[in-house]
Each structure stands twice: as C-alpha cells, then as structure tokens.
Amino acid sequence: xxxxxxxxxxxxxxxxxxxxxxxxxxxxxxxxxxxxxxxxxxxxxxxxxxxxxxxxxxxxxxxxxxxxxxxxxxxxxxxxxxxxxxxxxxxxxxxxxxxxxxxxxxxxxxxxxxxxxxxxxxxxxxxxxxxxxxxxxxxxxxxxxxxxxxxxxxxxxxxxxxxxxxxxxxxxxxxxxxxxxxxxxxxxxxxxxxxxxxxxxxxxxxxxxxx
Numbered sequence: 001x002x003x004x005x006x007x008x009x010x011x012x013x014x015x016x017x018x019x020x021x022x023x024x025x026x027x028x029x030x031x032x033x034x035x036x037x038x039x040x041x042x043x044x045x046x047x048x049x050x051x052x053x054x055x056x057x058x059x060x061x062x063x064x065x066x067x068x069x070x071x072x073x074x075x076x077x078x079x080x081x082x083x084x085x086x087x088x089x090x091x092x093x094x095x096x097x098x099x100x101x102x103x104x105x106x107x108x109x110x111x112x113x114x115x116x117x118x119x120x121x122x123x124x125x126x127x128x129x130x131x132x133x134x135x136x137x138x139x140x141x142x143x144x145x146x147x148x149x150x151x152x153x154x155x156x157x158x159x160x161x162x163x164x165x166x167x168x169x170x171x172x173x174x175x176x177x178x179x180x181x182x183x184x185x186x187x188x189x190x191x192x193x194x195x196x197x198x199x200x201x202x203x204x205x206x207x208x209x210x211x
Contacts, residue, residue, distance in 0.1 A: 022070030029077040041083040049102040081114045092129045104145035108152035154200035172211045
C-alpha cells in the first residue's frame with residue numbers, strides 16, 4: 001500500500017489533493033509505523049517549503065496556511081524524527097532565505113515535539129548550524145528567525161538541566177570569545193545570542209551566570 005501511495009502522490013500539485021495527502025501521511029505515521037520508509041519522507045519534503053499563491057475570493061481552494069500546517073504536522077511526527085532533523089539542518093544552510101527561515105522555525109518545534117533523549121545527539125549540530133547563519137550573513141529575517149529559534153530551544157531544554165547545560169556551554173564559550181576579541185566583527189550578534197538564551201528561562205539564566 002505504501003509504495004503504491006507514494007507512486008500515486010509523487011508530483012501532485014493540486015493544493016486540495018495535497019491537503020488530503022498530508023492527512024493520509026499523518027494517519028500512516030500514527031497507525032502504520034512499521035511501514036514508514038525514507039521514500040515516504042522524501043516525497044513529502046519535495047513540497048518544503050510551501051510556495052503556494054492563493055487566489056483571493058476562491059472558496060474552493062485551501063489556504064497556504066492550511067498547506068503549511070499539513071506539511072509541518074507530517075515533519076514533526078515522532079516517527080519521522082530521524083529524518084526530519086538532518087533534513088532541516090541541511091535546509092538551514094540553503095541559499096534560499098525562505099528555506100532557511102522555515103527550517104529555523106521548525107527546528108525548535110522538533111525539540112519540543114520529539115523525545116529529548118533523541119534530540120540530545122543533535123544539539124551540537126543544531127547550534128553549529130544556527131551559529132553559522134547568524135554570524136556569516138546580514139539578512140534581518142534570517143537573524144530574527146535564528147535568535148527566535150535559540151530562545152525557543154533553550155526554553156524547551158529548560159525541562160532538563162543536563163541537556164540545557166550541554167546546549168548552552170558551547171554557545172557561551174564561543175560567543176564570549178568573540179565578544180572579548182576587539183577585532184571581531186560579530187561581537188554584536190554574539191551579544192544578542194547570549195541575551196536571548198539567558199532570557200529564555202530562569203534555569204538558563206542561572207547556568208549562563210555560572211559558566
């Protein structure tokens with residue numbers, strides 16, 4: 001069934017059908033986890049990010065937000081976790097700002113949706129990807145998305161002191177180094193980074209102050 005479904009949906013462009021497809025994939029993920037394959041993930045992610053232009057006043061068409069929510073619901077399902085995080089980390093480094101911003105929005109959602117034990121092995125890569133985007137480019141939208149992602153991730157990780165410290169230690173060490181370097185051109189953004197992670201929770205503030 002899964003292979004036939006993948007063949008049937010591959011290349012589908014009608015937004016009404018896509019919304020149905022996303023709902024079916026969610027059902028498969030919930031009730032048929034033994035049959036989930038990377039092929040199913042790949043055929044879903046070809047629609048990332050959603051780039052659909054609505055026709056105002058046409059009641060027959062679904063909205064762009066409906067499609068975005070449908071795709072996000074699939075990507076954030078626990079049974080896609082092992083595929084979703086590496087996929088989003090790759091998209092953060094994309095040359096397309098829309099892909100970067102959507103990936104930066106979804107990474108914190110992964111941290112809050114997936115089991116923290118699974119997230120722990122990705123924390124270093126998550127910080128490295130966000131750090132690169134914040135320090136190496138001057139796109140205000142990407143900067144806002146990156147800082148917001150760090151704040152949301154830190155807030156979620158505050159449920160686990162161990163994971164929170166694991167995430168914050170390299171952030172603090174690397175940002176403080178840049179701030180102390182008077183010739184560094186990234187001291188301002190590093191200051192912003194330390195501010196958003198410290199302000200995320202009482203736990204994060206305490207950890208940063210003790211580092």
